[in-house]
Amino acid sequence: MSPADRAALARRAAAAGADVADSRFRTVIDVERKGAKTDVVTQADRDAQTAVVETIADASPDDVIVGEEAETRETVPDRGSAWVIDPIDGTNNYVRGTRTWATAVAAVEDGEAVAAATNLPALEDVYWTDGEATYLNGDSVTVSERTDPEACVVAPTMWWDFDDRGQFERACAAVLERFGDIRRIGCAQAELAAVADGSLDGVVTNVRPHPWDTMAGVSMIRAAGGTVTDLSGDRWRHDSAGLVASNGRIHDAVLAAARDIGPVDADGPA
Known part of the structure; x- marks a missing residue:
């Protein structure tokens, strides 16, 4: 799979998870704690991860998937192709109704990300990279030029x-x-x-x-x-x-x- 193909799949997978999470955003949902009082998870996290995983598996069924929630590997392999996913990054924001949360997907080859997408549906922002450039809502972006x-x-x-x-x-x-x-x-x-x-x-x-x-x-x-x-x-x-x-x-x-x-x-x- 080329970097462009990986970037396109990352965008599709992130969009699939973001759509699921966004459909539950600012609705009544049960919140569970994994450990610390600020380490929370919801069914929306799990369902969004399922949507991300299914999208990747349909296109690239043999790749390893590393993710935050259950039923995925938790460590990144140093060799081969893998996908690293977070169905809802910023779950504390999500459960409080704050718009800054994201579904993130990174395509990884031999332990290095080669393409990625981060979808923030409540802000209507989608970032992605093919490893050569980074884009926000289709426009190329760069880091700041500030030196002070x-x-x-x-x-x-x-x-x-x-x-x-x-x-x-x-x-x-x-x-x-x-x-x-x-x-x-x-x-x-x-x-x-x-x-x-x-x-x-x-x-x-x-x-x-x-x-x-x-x-x-x-x-x-x-x-x-x-x-x-x-x-x-x-x-x-x-x-x-x-x-x-x-x-x-x-x-x-x-x-x-x-x-x-x-x-x-x-x-x-x-």
């Missing part, structure tokens, strides 16, 4: 639960000490897509993120001209420690902010 950290907006992403709330405090302080403003959006894929289109200048966390929260957005940033590393400044991959994303021009400052947060935290939700 004090003119930049950076988002601390993922989540620090109550036992690690001091790290969240340090993350906010590290951003506010260096940059013009801070955002907390509650949907990692939306934050990463915003770096790709230039509406955010950076995203930072010391949490080791799940691949379904990140791989689609990371591929979009890179194709849009940005930089994504781990806390050591090395190229980010799906099993890296922390995540530091930027327009590339302010990356040293974003990396310094990430290192101020503290050592790598455990896996955490967006």
